[in-house]
Structures are given as C-alpha cells and as structure tokens.
Amino acid sequence: TQLLEQSPQFLSIQEGENLTVYCNSSSVFSSLQWYRQEPGEGPVLLVTVVTGGEVKKLKRLTFQFGDARKDSSLHITAAQPGDTGLYLCAGVLSYDKVIFGPGTSLSVIP
C-alpha cells in the first residue's frame, strides 16, 4: 500500500511568520502536486513538481521536490491570513493514479 504522510497535521501561526510543511513517502513518484483546500470547496492545484531536486516558487510559496522523488516540502514566507486552509500533497504514481496525503491544516492568525 502506497502511503503519503504529511507533517505537521495542524499548524497555527501568527501573521508574518514563516512555516514549512512536509510530505513524505517510501514510494517514488513521477511527479508531485500540491493543492490548497478552503472550507466548503474542493482542492485547487497550486503547483506540480516533476524533476528530482526541482524548486518552484509561487509568490511567497516555495515548493521543493526531493532528489529521490519520494518527498516534498512547501515553505511559506511571511504568512498571511489568506494562506489559511488545508494543504494537500498528492503523489502521481502512473498515468492517472494519484494518492493524496492527509493534509496539513494551516491557520494564520491576524
């Protein structure tokens, strides 16, 4: 059974702080996707990383794919209340087969 683990499970921080969320697995993925989900809505894709060691930046968000393509991290600089939500990583195993991690619930307090 392929599993994706995410840590921490919950995170509550003050506006302006930095944070890092981790996504780990024993499986090798062809790519890894990060989604953000807000209450009452479905997850929305933030980024896809494909190459081992790849780093992608999306404004204050930095995503990194591990060299072995088994893990990934999401770093947020100077968090804002609008960053609040559930962050899900999803490992792409094959053409369409994707497994989702349990998510990290982030709360940014003004």
Add this chain to the structure above:
Amino acid sequence: DAGVIQSPRHEVTEMGQEVTLRCKPISGHNSLFWYRQTMMRGLELLIYFNNNVPIDDSGMPEDRFSAKMPNASFSTLKIQPSEPRDSAVYFCASSSPGGNQPQHFGDGTRLSIL
C-alpha cells in the same frame, strides 16, 4: 469557463435510503475521479474512469456503492442502502489527457445519513 459541477451540494437522508450523487466534468477532460473526504480518513479515492470506462474501483468500500459514467459529460455515484458511516463530503474531479495533469475538483456534496 464552467468547472466541475456536482449536485446536490447537501443531502440529508435517513439510513436505508438510496442516495445518488451527480457530477458533470469539465468539457474535454477524459478522466473522472470520485473521492470521499472525512476528518478521520482524509481524501480517499473511490473510483476513477478514463474515457468513460472504470479503470480502478479498488477504493469502493462495499457493494452498496456503485458508480457509472454513461457518457463523457455525466457520472453518478450511488449508495444503496445508505448507512450513517457513509456520512462524508464526496468530491468529483476531472483531468485532461496526458500524464501529470492536475485534477479539477467540484465543490463537493456534503452527505449526512441519519
């Protein structure tokens, strides 16, 4: 552009009743996914279709669950008979052809079985 459309948004029904959830994927997308999300188990893949054909239904919990995709623009997930433990948010997602494509999710159906 219209996204993935799910209906109903909310459903409350008594145990034993049949429940049908509906999904309209994004036009041109050839893969469709049904997920269930709960606090305890997170987002679980139930079944996915490619070109209207079920490819992997290993996540369907029991024979009480069934899914169909009669054409490229419509899919249903049916629970019969429903049980209180089926209470969850059910999401439908679709993706376009090609590998590593993002999944586009609907807003979900919040199902409560009393």
